[in-house]
Amino acid sequence: MSKSKYGSFFIIFVLIVLIFTSVFGISYIFSNSTSRKMSVKIYDKVIYNDSSNIIFDNLEPINFQVIGTDNYNIKIIPHVSSENDFSFKVNEEDVWFSYILDDMTFCFDITYYDDKSFDLDFRDNSLENVLSLYYPYYKISEVPTPKNNVSYFDLIIEDKESDEQITIALNSLMSIRVNNIELSDEVLSL
Numbered sequence: 001m002s003k004s005k006y007g008s009f010f011i012i013f014v015l016i017v018l019i020f021t022s023v024f025g026i027s028y029i030f031s032n033s034t035s036r037k038m039s040v041k042i043y044d045k046v047i048y049n050d051s052s053n054i055i056f057d058n059l060e061p062i063n064f065q066v067i068g069t070d071n072y073n074i075k076i077i078p079h080v081s082s083e084n085d086f087s088f089k090v091n092e093e094d095v096w097f098s099y100i101l102d103d104m105t106f107c108f109d110i111t112y113y114d115d116k117s118f119d120l121d122f123r124d125n126s127l128e129n130v131l132s133l134y135y136p137y138y139k140i141s142e143v144p145t146p147k148n149n150v151s152y153f154d155l156i157i158e159d160k161e162s163d164e165q166i167t168i169a170l171n172s173l174m175s176i177r178v179n180n181i182e183l184s185d186e187v188l189s190l
Contacts, residue, residue, distance in 0.1 A: 041065040061119040079151040107133040
């Protein structure tokens with residue numbers, strides 16, 4: 001064979017290898033990016049993607065059913081945005097909510113079940129109570145009244161085996177502690 005035949009054979013071989021590599025690479029990328037195996041079922045609604053925003057009623061525990069994995073972690077972190085950042089006092093020093101970057105899961109009441117589900121109970125989790133649990137040995141004050149339908153926390157559910165995760169903005173009707181309600185006899189009519 002002449003040099004030109006070897007050269008054209010080599011070029012054709014390289015082109016065939018590039019085409020097969022490209023086809024397999026593209027199919028691999030698309031198959032992995034669109035086939036999420038983990039999902040979460042809340043209130044009969046299945047969530048597959050990140051940053052799902054659901055308004056929770058804080059009158060009863062919320063049940064989360066994790067589907068597609070037996071081995072997961074959950075973590076609750078602050079959900080900080082311009083509409084929910086605020087300052088409060090920790091031992092009379094100003095602290096901004098956006099400065100808290102740590103895991104706050106221990107501040108919430110979570111019950112795990114054998115069927116891969118868990119309950120998150122918001123009933124005792126006023127914003128002030130959560131911050132008091134986060135700073136257990138300090139005096140917390142001047143916590144503003146939380147706005148309804150604004151997320152203050154993100155729940156992250158992560159599959160330990162695939163590192164797949166779902167983030168849910170906990171957009172709850174945060175409970176507000178009310179003390180000393182007085183009713184006037186003149187206002188009440190029975």
